[in-house]
Amino acid sequence: MQRLRLVAPLFGLALIVSGCATLPPESDPEARAEFFERNDPIEPLNRAVFAFNEAFDHLLFRPAAEAYRIFVPRPIRTGIGNVLDNLLVPRTAANQLLQGRPDDAAQSVVRFIINSTLGVFGIFDVASDMGIEPRFEDFGQTLAVWAGTTKGGPFLMLPILGPSTLRDTFALPFDVALDPWTWVGQGDQVRALRVGRTATQAVDAREQFIEAGDALRAQSLDFYAALRSIYLQRRERDIRNEGAPQVRRFFDER
C-alpha cells in the first residue's frame, strides 16, 4: 500500500512527461514559432484523450443524439432547447455584469423575465421576436475580457467535455457557481433535475452538430487538428461577441 502511494504519482508524472510534445531545436526557428503558435504542449496526451472521446461519441453520444432526433419531434426539441437556453440566461447576465457591460446584463434580465412568463417557462422565445436576441457568456469569456487577450493558454482536450484551453478549464467551476440554479433547492429530486438538465443539454448540442460533425470528419485529413483550430477560432469570436445570434425554429421555413 505504502509503495503504491509512492508509485501512483510517479506513474502520473511519467504519463505527463511522455505526453509532452517535443520542442523543435533552435536551429529551426520557423518550426519553433509554429510550435508556440499551436500552443498544444501536451498534444500526445490530448490526442489519447481525444481517441477516448471519439470512442465514447461513437458508442454512446452520437447514437443518443440520433435517437433524440428520431423519437422527439422537431417542435418539441425546439421547445426543450429554448427552455435550456433560457436557464442559461441568468449566468450570462452575471458574466455580462462581470465584464462591465451592465446594459447587456439588463437586456438579459429582461429577456429572462419575458421568456419565463410570456414564453411559458422559456418554451417560446418571445423575447427574440421582440428584438432581444439570445446571447451566451461564460466565465472563460469573462476571464478573457479581464486579461485583455483572446488567447487562453495551452490547448487541452478534456475527457468527455472535449476541446478547451487552460483558461476555459479553470473557468468551469466558476460557471457552475455563477449559475443560480446551482444554489436553488435541495434533495434527490432537485439533484435528478440537475443531472437531467446537463444530460439533455449535451444531447441537444450533439444533435445540432450531427451533419456538421459528419461532414467535418469526412473532409478532415486530421480531425483532431481541425477541431482544435475550430475551437480556438470560435472562442475568439465569442469573446469578441462577433457571432450572429442563433434563434431556434419550430418548423422548417419551406
Add this chain to the structure above:
Amino acid sequence: MRAHCRTLLGAFVACLFAASPSLANDAPASAAAAFIEARGAALKEVLDSDLPASEKRERVASILRDAVDVQGVGQFVLGRHWRTASEANRTEYLRLFEATLIRNLSARFGELKGLRFSVVRAQPRGEDGVMVNTLVEFPGQAPAQLDWLVSFASGRPLIVDLVAEGTSLRITQRSEYSAVIQRGGGRLDSLLDAMRRQLSALEQKELAQN
C-alpha cells in the same frame, strides 16, 4: 458665357473629385457582392441541372477555377512549407489541392441540389478585400451564414476564404495540413500521400452516389 462655362466645368470636376473617394470605398464592396451573386447563380444552375455527374463536375471545376484564387489559397494553406518545397512538389500539391476542392463539391452533388442562397451584405476589410455575407439554405436544414472573402489584389475579384460560423476555412485547413506534416516527421510527402488518399476516398464516394 465663357466664365459661366468654366464655373460649370469647375463644379463638375469638383463633384467628380468629391464623389470619387466614396466611389472608391463603395465600388469594391458592391463589385464583390455582384461577383458572388453571379458566381453563386452560375454554380446553382449547374448543381440544379440534370447533366451527367462528370459533365457537372467539369462545369463546377471551371466556375471554381475562375472564381477562387486556388494558387493563392493553396500557398497560404501550406504556409511555411511552401518555401522549402521543391518545384515538382509544389506543382503536385497545387494539383491535389485543386482536385480536392472540386471533388469535395462533386462528391456531394446529391445534397447540394436545390440549395438556395442570397447575398446579405458586403463589408470592406481593408487590404484583405471585401467580406460578402450570404445566407445559404440546404434543403431541410436551417439557413447557415457563409461569408466569402473576396480579394482584388490580382486586379479582378477572387475568393480567398470561406468563413462559416466564425471559422475560417483556410486557417483551419492550414493548421490541419501543418499537423499532418508534423506527424509525418516534417516531410511534405506525408501530406501529399494523405491528400491522395482523401482524393481517392472522395472519388469512391462520388462513384457510389451516381
